[in-house]
Amino acid sequence: MSAPHAPVPASPVPIPGPVQRERVRRVPVGEAGAGPYSLALGADGAVWCTLVHAGRIGRLGGGGREFTSYALDDPGCRPSVLTSGPDGALWFTRGGDHRVGRVDTGGRSRSYALPTPGCGPYGIAPGPDGALWFTELNGDRIGRVTTDGEVTEFPLPVEGGFPSGIVAGPDEALWFTLNQADAVGRIGLDGTVRLYALPTPGAAPVGITLGADGALWCVEIGAGRVARITTDGEVREFPLPDSGARPHAIALGPDGRCWFTEWASGGFGAIDTEGRVERFGPLAGAGSEPHGLCFAPVEDARETVHAGARPGLYVALEAGEIAVVTGEIAVVEEGPPGTGPSFGRDRRA
Template sequence: MQTQRFLLTAITLAACLATPAWACRPFGSYQFVEDRTGGIWFTEGDNNAVSRLAPDGSVKAYKLPTRAAEPSSLALDGKGQLWFVEMGAGRIGRLGKNGRITEYPTPNGHPGQVAVDERGEAWFTQMSGHENGSAHGEHDHANIAKVGRIDRQGRMHDYPTPEGWPTSLAFDGRHQAWVTLLVPGRDGGKPQGRLARLSRDGQWQIAAAWDNSCPSNLARLPDGGLAFSDHCRNVLTRLAPDGRQQAQKLPAGTYIQQLAAGRDGSLWFTGDEKSRLGRIDLSGRVSYLERPENGDQTMALLVTRQGDVVFSEFYNYNINRLKQSGEYVEHLINVDERHQAQEAREGEVCYVQFGARIAAKAEMDAKRAEEVRNGRFKPDGQGTEKLVEQKCLTCHDSRRLLLSRRSDWTPSLTRMHDYRNLRGVQALSPEETQRLVRYFNTYYGLIQ
């Protein structure tokens, strides 16, 4: 089951990257990174921007020059420049301290994850678009999976993988690049996993290999070592600074979407289908922090220097934070529109305490969870739910619409016009727009 789940995730990602951007819209933020002053950088797919949540709660968005770029992975270099992946555009972007964005095309493939070394050079994983189980050698040299590196002069270096494709990339405390590789099984066979070191001149060294394996989620540990998970073998491995590996079997049913290390070396993880955060302590004990189930699944993850755990959800654009006090806070991010404002403050970004909000909406949340399971929209007695199915599901799936949280649905429904045109669906009339906005604000708005 774990093998099937991981491969389905990988295949889905490959399919999304291989299709036009409008056909595969992003969900919540893919990744977070913290800067030196405590700001949290995050991706905004539908807003086509990389953005920063400041410690005071304000948000500043930096629009990308390429439309429908689908920003995903993020990394900061020593100069405070933000590097990011543009999945849909097939580029690596860099946001300078002056606010200027530079883009580097990644030909013959789709970038996935970016990391920055101690020199300030950006390394990134790249899928070829042929991740379908066919033999690695069947592709020409320029069109296979690889790891790329952009040096300080802006030159691109490509390091084709020895086999399979890269699933994660990270640097250890000695500034060595480590890569996990997935080698798909042929003719229905089981996949194979690899852990490899990669030198700056492109030399690969396989450090470990496993059968029925799909390793990923390389994460830096406070001692300079690394940790990674393997969904297929249901194993978590810690890689010590001296290269020794310590693997532990995880409890059945454990699924790790992303890993992040705390200051004490404990590991936090997302992916639980009950909306919870998971934690693995230094002894290897796995536990979950109880949180009201909302039908969503935790996704991106970051442990701040202060010890707060910041996370996103698949269908929720807002940013969630578990404070050291145990209090959950939700930063409401209006990703749909910013009304041309450079910064969003009171009203656009605010704080909502999970406990108070969900306690007051327990009955509504239970009903929504049932609607999500059934994929049915709430009837309003006027048939508006049928209008949703006719005019809105061409842009979003029903689960996403049922779980999405908006304080005002007007911008989101307006934005759907472009995607309806691409699908050849008749545009909404002013009356239909008002009707749908009223419907979503009433039944699926954040403030009810």
């Protein structure tokens, strides 16, 4: 492993436009275009990120003030989504060389080959069994890797579905999105798969998270909607005020709402369990491309994100920065709860 880049103070960058007065700072993370893509809170209290275009893993510590990055063994490995593992390390997918990687909080990394050539690993999440589960965009499979590096793959009952985001549910199973099949899937620890169709054609779901209400929530980048799926397979969709916002990632916030990024608008939003939406931003200028997000401590514990939402919100801007939202932010737009019907269609393997 190459030596890490020396820690450097993360200098704030002024926010243009209507949020200039708000408590938001943008932290440059490496060279322009390095591509911070996914974020996760590490066991060391720092925010870790993938630098997808630079073949590096980054660490933003000091309450969002000090950035360090670590080179991986292949500059073209395209580290994509990462998550905090049960062993205190960060685990991540490598879409460029079709491997799963592990990095400890000291920056030491290794990776594991996957059985299916060209499978395109993407989403990754810890499972209730102490292993890491991941999606394979091109392999039509869900994978499982133990903390010792033992890999198992489970085929899906659909071809070309493009399995994307994945998260552990409340029911001893993993739930995942199928971007090209307009569906959400459930896989049990024994590999049993069930699929649930989303009602909107071209929904193209990507990110998925477990909500405070025990349901699964996913964002539909193709339809500009957020969907809620119960563990019984009942689906309800909530349209966003801007149907072209292209929501990408979603995470549960400490205020009980699900927070999401909007790739097209450059902003982000939050939705409560009743479907009420608030939208904020933009965080930066055109082309900032917000992707992953997470909540983590900020330098001043008295700082807040929004009423009741602590600690700070961190957003990866693929253009080359991490936005740290440390203060209350103005609402750009509000939307009423979705009024669409519920659906409960499923396809079983």
